[in-house]
Amino acid sequence: MDLNSDLGESFGRWVLGDDEAMLELVTSANVACGFHAGDPSTLRRTCASAARWGVAVGAQVGYRDLAGFGRRFIDVAPAELAADVIYQIGALDGMCRVAGTSVRYVKPHGALYNTAVHHTAQAQAVVDAVRDYDKSLPVLGLPGSELLRLAEAAGLRTVREFFVDRGYTPQGTLVPRSEPGALLEDPDEVAERVLRMVSAGSVVAVDGSAVEVRAESACVHGDSPGAVAMARAVRDRLEAAGVALRPFVGGPS
Template structure:
């Protein structure tokens, strides 16, 4: 059995340091690299892409709202045509940095509030898909199972990749618990690793109300900005490998 392990990286900005990209790149198989709109300055992004290239980690473009102050975690009602342009801009910027770093963008994943919005917001979901299709229709789109984003991407002929969040709580409906609600974030490495094993083996994960939710995914996300992120990701990787699961990016599987 194979599965991808991804993390959000390249999110530092100037003197504001977030996460440990160097350490996380030793653990994951795919890196969701910021594109400068929600986080990431040019130097940070080039360093992150170069580090990924050196380690054979696949780079994906993590596109978001133009919201540095809010870290892209505030919904913005962007007109679809403007959102298309913003995403094309981000894809081109990160792709250029990748090219001079010895790699290229291999997939696309929305960030933060945009990720949550395109679970149900059909207009913004279609805008994200339109941007990817216009830039490079060979790029897979990573998103939440059952989301409007993945439905729109599939309809457009793009490859879709379902994602599971190791360190986030799930509602009984299979969506992520809002970060402002109890149970949204998980920090215990053993608990998280066990949840991941159950998702991989049984296709289910416990929701915040104690019921089981069916989740099938090809990629597992561990947030790079969470406290103890490297320890948590390392525990997940170790537990998966002990169970005979190979960690490999979905673009290479």
């Protein structure tokens, strides 16, 4: 099982999360690319730390929306969105290169991630960008999403993701952050959720029903309250159960 987190989201003097502590615990880092969060110095420092800890770096691409932290839908034309995604991957790949590593996969962020679950045109734009930049890059996304369906059709490797700190709807999508049950903060609770997903292939939705979820990577949001404690609890619980933690791409190159 891979354990990933959204990192590199600080900007200037505004610090978000504890990237160094998270990089000691996760196996893959979804690093911001400067559109929804992250400034060049932050991104370079995060990539260097990831390389030092042997953590695989993924480009977390998003809408051009610093003010909204990439959590607002933008009705951008597919061709423009594809160009934005290519730009972001390339920018982060440059930071990785000087750190002695490289971008190993791509994951949309925030509103773009959720939009690509159902919005065929925007999902296709992300897929087109990854395919045109580097066909060997896997795409990390929600099981059953348009993003993963189209990525697979384009011949890209797809990796299914589970969110340890987010509530699920009975349909297997994420509960919107504005609704009750969207965010989970108890380390023991989230650790048990991950163990259930790994062992039983299901998660309890907000209505109490069991939803089938099978994934190769589990995400702890780096900006969540108590993110480090949750990541540590998840790692400890999985290792105690005999589940090996490693990057789904085999580590940095």
